[in-house]
Amino acid sequence: MTGQDPTAVHIDTSKPHPARMYDWFLGGKDNYPVDEEMARQLLQLDARGRDMARVNRACMHRAIRWLGANGIRQYLDIGTGIPTEPNLHQIAQEVAPESRVVYCDNDPIVLAHAEALLRSTPEGATEYIQADARDPEAILEAAGKVLDFSKPIALSLLALLHFVSDEDGAYELVDRLVQQLAPGSYLVLSHTTGDFDPAKAEQARAMYTARGLTLALRTREEFARFFDGLDLVEPGVSLTADWHPELGEVIEVPGDEPIPGYAGVARVR
Known part of the structure; x- marks a missing residue:
């Protein structure tokens, strides 16, 4: 569906x-010195950077298990990232082998x-799909060749929207995508926050x-606004680490300070 030759794609390493x-935070090898350099600088701000990535990924696994157990068989994952097993489709198809999954990302290395x-x-x-999250029309057109938008779909934008500013239309992007979903679909989001240490967040x-x-x-x-007009499932907007911990792996993080991220899943009416 990408229509591109992966060997011909230019990857900007500048x-x-x-x-x-x-x-890099997850221990992968598909990154470059420039990525590692900035990641290490972020670790100087908060030594739990690797834990943040692991907590978010574990939350994704739990959310997909919940969705599969609640009858979802179609998934559109935007901001996929570099594959790390088990990936979303593996979790979904473990629950229901007939599940259909469309991934989307704009980084050529993912291609x-x-x-x-x-x-x-x-x-x-x-x-x-090789496409930018800020181009919902292209995403919807391509995804429609694989997914049936007349039936429920789980739309996931995990650890993505904190890279899209209000000026770039983050809320409008989510609204446009949700408008295309059939009743009974779900919106799945996770998002880093600066609530717990604003000074550190400003440095980042x-x-x-x-x-x-x-x-x-x-x-x-501000995160909760993305779910306006939808029905949040329990426990509503929660810390990423606290979203349905009974459904799978929970990452134990030293100390009492929470991992600064929120998650939520909401049903489309």
């Missing part, structure tokens, strides 16, 4: 990319790993800005 930094993303069960399907934002990147660390209330 500045860090959030997906590749996330890969280079698309083969790993496309290993589906025989009963189901997985596809990959400045670090991103200096490298031409966006970092919009929204408050709990």
Whole structure:
């Protein structure tokens, strides 16, 4: 579906990319020195950077298990990132082998790993779209070739929206995508916040800005706005680490300070 030859895609290694930094935090090898350099600088701000990535990924696993147990068989995952097993389609198809999954990302290095993303069960399907999250029309058109938008779909934007500013239309982007979902669909979000240490959050934002990147660390209330008009499932907006811990792996993090991230799942009416 990408229509591109992965060997012909140019990967910009002159500045860090959030997906590749996330890969580094998770212990992956699909990153470059520029990504590692910034990731290490972020660790100087908060030594729990690796824990943040692991907590977010564990939350994704739990959310997909919950969705599968509640009858969802179609998934559109935007901001996929570099594949780290088990990935979303593996969790979904473990619950229901017939599940259909479409991944989307704008980093060419993810395209280079698309083969790993496309290993589906025989009963189901997985596809990959090379597109920017800020181009919902292109995403919807391509995803519609694999997913049936007249039936429920789980739309996930996990650890993505804090890289899209209000000025770039973060809320409008989510609204546009949700408008295309059938009743009974779900919106699944996770988002880093600066609520617990605003000074540290401002330092991180400045670090991103200096490298031409966006970092919009929204408050709990600002994050909750993405779910306006939808029905949040229990426990509503929660800390990422606290979203249905009974459904799978929970990352134990030293200390009493919470991991600064929120998560939520909401049903489309």
